[in-house]
Amino acid sequence: MQTRPFSPNLLLLIALSCASLTLSPPVSAQDAEGGAGDPALKGRLDKLLNDSKLSKVKVGVHVRDLDSGETLYGRNADTPLNPASNIKLVTAAAVLDKYGPGHTFTTELHATATSGDTITGDLVLKGGGDPFLLWSHLLEMAERARRKGFTRIKGDIVIDDTVFDDAFMPPAFDQKSEDSAYRASVSGAAAEFGALTINVTPRGAGEKPRITFDPPNDYATVQSTAVVVKEKDEARKEALQIKAAPDGDRTAIQISGKTWPRGGATVRKRMDNPSLYTGYLLRRALKLLGITVEGKIRRGPLPGGTRLLARHTSYTMNYNIAAMQKWSNNYMAEMLFKSLDMGDAPATWAGAQKAALAFLEKAGVKGELKLTNGSGLYDANALSAAQFTQVLYYLQRRPDILPDFESSFAIAGVDGTLKRRMKSGPANTVARGKTGTLSGVVTLTGYVQTLKGRRIGFSVLFNDTRGGAWGYRRLQDDLVEAITDWGNK
Template sequence: MLAPLLCLATLVPLQAPAPIAARLERTLAAPSLKPATVGVRVVSLDSGKLLFERNSDKSLMPASNMKIVTCSATLALLGPSFSYTTGVYASGDDLILKGSGDPSLDFARLKTLAAAVKAAGVTELKGRLLYDASVFDTDVLGEGWQWDDEEFYYSAQVSGLSCDENVALVIVKPGAVGEAPTVEASPYFTVENKATTSDGKEQALSVSRKRGLNTLVITGTLGAKAEPKRTAITVEDPAPFAAFRFAEALRAAGVTVSESVVLAPGKTPDGAMPVASSVSKPLSQLAADFMKPSDNLFGECFLKTLGAIKGKKGSTSEGARVVREWLKSRNIPLAGFYQADGSGLSRMNLVTAQLLMGILRDRAGDANFRAALPIGGVDGTLKSRFKNTPAANNVRAKTGTLTGASSLSGYVTTKAGERLAFSILMNHYDREGGSSVARSLQDALVITLLDLPARR
């Protein structure tokens, strides 16, 4: 463990001044952390010295701090100018929508793509509309993901061809009292509306999707004077959904597409003629779209993209192998590390604060990585944290939350001007206070670090 760490830069143990260390220890002695395992590591980026440490070699669930691993490796290996290209090809009478693994592809870009198809001289689709998602494997869910999360937006399925983050908006509006409310949803879904409109303003409505199907189930009651209920529901098998949306875009662009057009999977054959393409934003910008809101789909697509481009296939396991080799090449300690997915949604992920510190130190000079991190009190998942404190608009860090796991790792500059990197991992804290208590303790630790005095 020590030898590879020394290759990064020698860490000379130096405890924080006693008053600061005592404040850190008091925070870590909070009653809600009594049953917890907490890993903490704080290092000066200016001197390379270890300032504070607690269980930093313990293997813990990182939650969305796993995104630090995925983002840093993706930027380093693919480069900030990398972008995804979604193409349309013609093969006989068929059109093929070929995915590249782009998690940012949305309906607006599909409409622009459809207009380009029309401008290329395609006025009618006489054959099938094929969808090619073969850049990734067919595993649409991550290892260890919870089955009862599958319909929720944060657990969207992963595909080589995505649209609107593989989520659709469902809007339920009140009807007449005693009658069913109205449901606005993509015609791609089948709707089972079992709900009733009641008198008043109550909203006791449930919107769900049957597991394994694109069937929406609406139950409960919605008051006649209630606001519409809006729910983001994941799509089962995203690639055909993207093709369905592209057919809609083609029609809107003036291309004749039969309502009964055949949508079918198919690999783009050699010799297929390119018709049009849509290019994503560069990775430097996609990284911020990934990290600031903590977007799980981006993490999964990035990891599979690494497997497809830098490895042998577009799978999570191959992407994780590529990441591990990159970490090894950077002399970052791998003991206790296991990557089950790219986002941190899986409870099978394991990291140490020491490993995250290794990445933070290695990437400290990467402006694109730093710019992708949420800023305290300003944006992303830190927008509501650190407000009206000296850490506001100072701390840049990645948050992480799962049931019983909370984390915060990133950068902050002390009042004396010293640049620090820190990693805080909390597992199995008292559930009574929930993750909000864990987050408040993390914030207290970071704010305490700001008071570290200047050192010669």
């Protein structure tokens, strides 16, 4: 990736990852707040933003003509705010800039030594940083090994995840200790989004519920005191609790409480060691295909002189960023973010931060910002509304990646996180956006294509919100519909 050189002081700040960064002289308030604009648009947006719901909310709004770059409207447009998952559009743009839309990641299966139907050495899975590696892909690779006639592995299953370093937890993820799948760890050989689905299925009253995993594996252990009771009301008094906690190198699924014969639960939980989790999934896949494994599961590098048994090629980059953006997948965002530093040495979070910041500078983003992770989870990042629309403006001048970037956004009223929003009105199907929601944060950045062919970018950032997010989302939708309606006239 071609970037301008950085000063040593700037590189130090990026490596620290917690300081505010200045890419170049800040854009002036006049640049972001002013512009020719249209009094009619200003009047409509001002009226919406003067809603009493926003009286104590930090608001940053910027509307930009994506053809000319002209500011059409701004309110606190230069103020860095927590963008939540809006940061994923920066991750998407940066990986498209580095790799292109057709890039793929490769995962390989190697044997260190073989004899007849036996792998006499180790079976090594060489990870390539694939953000969408699934249980079904591991099954396919195991099947290819079986087709080559192997039925026994005397050595270990070794997971080579050295394309990334050993820091599984993304930056800022340690701010909370939640066990939910949206806080999944990552590695160079992670699979199944670093998470496991746990199904608790009731049996008869007085019996213990049936507990199953999807995908099936022995990585997660079960610690359960849950019971099935006859009546729903009794079950409600001590409802099922399903938690995930570290258990040595593995993860324990802790289940307690009560359910009733028509109750049960299904949840997804993060796995603490994503590389070993992949190893256990691979061992189960081999077992299902009749291949016995005598050794243990461990992490380690791929040695030289091995025999390639199978290779899996990932989905293309444009597919990956669409899945990440439309459904706001934190795991995929952090896998792709860390891939920005992939090269001869293991990728690091500090290296990914430097690469992402270099892209923002290349895109013409100015002013102070904080960039820590690629998903937007927790208090990790701070960008302004004008900085986001600058990224949109820059991408308009990149015909090599623009179509794939734009198609990765959710479509208003159609799919992704905008499927239930703007289902009617002028913005329906013509607005595309990236949503963001955290406690106290509701954001929306995207663009509209008007009936006159005008392309307008917008970024609406709300911080310090109170209560539920839907009221703020409706207000954001009203802003986007007003922009669209104005542009159609």
